[in-house]
Amino acid sequence: MISDTLNRRETEVMNAVYELSQGKERFLVSPYELAAVLPARGKYDEAAIGRTLRSLALDGYFELVESERKGEPVYVIHMREEGLGFRRRDYQRKRSICFRWAVAAVGAVITFLVGILLKVIFR
Numbered sequence: 001m002i003s004d005t006l007n008r009r010e011t012e013v014m015n016a017v018y019e020l021s022q023g024k025e026r027f028l029v030s031p032y033e034l035a036a037v038l039p040a041r042g043k044y045d046e047a048a049i050g051r052t053l054r055s056l057a058l059d060g061y062f063e064l065v066e067s068e069r070k071g072e073p074v075y076v077i078h079m080r081e082e083g084l085g086f087r088r089r090d091y092q093r094k095r096s097i098c099f100r101w102a103v104a105a106v107g108a109v110i111t112f113l114v115g116i117l118l119k120v121i122f123r
Contacts, residue, residue, distance in 0.1 A: 005093075006059075012038055013052045014061060014086055017077060026078045028069075046073070053077075061086065 006014060016037040020029050031046045038044050050066070053075060057064035061083035065076040 006056075009042065009048075009052055010056060011090070012042055013044075013049065014056060014083070017053075017056075017062070018083070018086055021077070021079060024079075025084070026076070028074050028076055030069075030072055030074050032072075034075075056083075 013034070016034050017029070019037055020033060021027050031049045034049050035044050035046075038049075050073075053064055056062065059082070060080055062080055063078040065078075067074050067076055
């Protein structure tokens with residue numbers, strides 16, 4: 001894998017791919033099916049979806065083959081280990097961020113209490 005974290009667009013597309021895979025390693029998907037699953041605020045067009053899918057394929061999440069079915073573009077996606085473990089890693093990343101926030105909050109509370117204790121002692 002080239003990059004350790006994904007940007008927002010890549011994460012949204014990867015979530016859509018993972019949802020459309022329904023647990024399968026290989027499946028067919030059209031850009032229109034992906035666009036239907038993606039959030040509306042992203043304003044995804046066919047070209048943007050294609051660029052993002054190619055980026056994710058380069059990062060090792062899946063193998064991507066572009067094809068046509070009845071004149072309509074179709075992607076053949078074969079999930080790799082990175083892609084199959086995407087949800088688990090995303091959950092771990094979020095849990096790690098929450099843990100860091102909790103440690104920072106506890107540190108702030110302890111600092112506040114030590115400050116009050118020092119004011120009381122040295123009055």
